[in-house]
Amino acid sequence: MMTKLSILMYLKNMIAKTLLPNMYTHMQYPTSISKTLGLETIDIGAGTATIEIKTSIELHGNQQGTVHGGLISELADAAIGTAHSTYMAEGESFTTIELKINFYRPVFGGLLTAKARPLQKGKNISHYFCEITNTEGKTIAIATSTVMTLYDERAKGR
Template identity: 60%
Template sequence: MRYPTAISQLLGFRITAVGAGTAAVEVGVDAAGRHGNQQGTVHGGFITELADAAIGTAHSTLMAPGESFTSIDLRATFLRPVWRGTLTAHARPSHSGRTITHYVCDVVREDGKAVATVTSTVLTLRGDRATGR
């Protein structure tokens, strides 16, 4: 697992938990100062990137030498707004196959309320397909 990634450093993401196929990543947010959209709440793309980072971190724990992976789909469902505080993305597999793994990632606020649910399908690459990734 390569961490921190360049994007995680840029965005201030921190791993708070990691296990086989699971991960939690957190970040402090402030819609007024840095992470806001036109409505004055934290931008949905930022929330989605946080979840994607947690999913990628979770899947990287399953990689054997010579393997790599890529996301082939990502879907976010937004549940409530966020203005400031700490967000934590908790990623876990909902189905694991030999090549395809489906993930669910819940993004929660400090008060424990869900902000978004993000699902993703990740493809594990082996052999020549993994070379150079």
Template identity: 50%
Template sequence: MTTFSTHLPVLKYLQRQLDGTLADGDVTHMSYPTAISKLLKFRIVAIAEAMAVIELDADATVHGNQQGTVHGGLLCELADAAIGTAHSTLMHEGESFTSIDLKATFLRPVWQSRLRAHAWAAHRGRTISHYRCDIQREDGKLVASIESAVITLRGDHAKGR
């Protein structure tokens, strides 16, 4: 039996993954789920062009800092994953990207909660795009607000990235 692969754009691949219609042979030029998302148990719960929502069940006994709350670095990683997933929906074959900055504003602590990171493009440029990401606890309260600039790489700059 021969298995054929269908090469999909990132957005279509992630939409099918999310709605459970991804076929065995469906592939895209980027790696999903990412290794860090598997390790930290991030879940994509919504996806659209230049937008992603990722959830995490955060628990200070697993993800804690010395104060006993969820570590701010985990919140930055969650936001970075949501922003990266949102931006990846714009990538074509032969393109890649990387974050060039990230600014986090922490608003309240988390001990144990399902966190939802909602990232969207505030400005989409040809090369540099700006994203916002709000992270909310399951009670709807805003935990952190993150901003990041992402640069799209093309041609030789994208190889091996």
């Protein structure tokens, strides 16, 4: 018998490695982009998410020899999207309508951790804050995002 879980409970089981083959949720986790890039959700709560990636210049470097800012932006977007998805019920979806990121120090590889939380949760529009830290726990970037929740027909196919 299949057991449908809320996204929050599904992700909690995924992190704890207690997902059973019969457990599922209405959104796809882990996401394809997370699998491709090696993003790992390590903590989850209602409206919060912590995601990590192990980076190296050989895989994630730009022409200056640092980790590409686009990868760091994707890490923030993934953490924010995962955090917001914990609020989604069947027939609901969401889309990012704005993402802003400020970079504070270069990254030459190592573990990056993104922690996202809501600044304001609304019925249609929500605002998020995400801090990205390096292996030493120093802030390397701060991102903010505006997310729009979609309902019924607007949520289909997303």
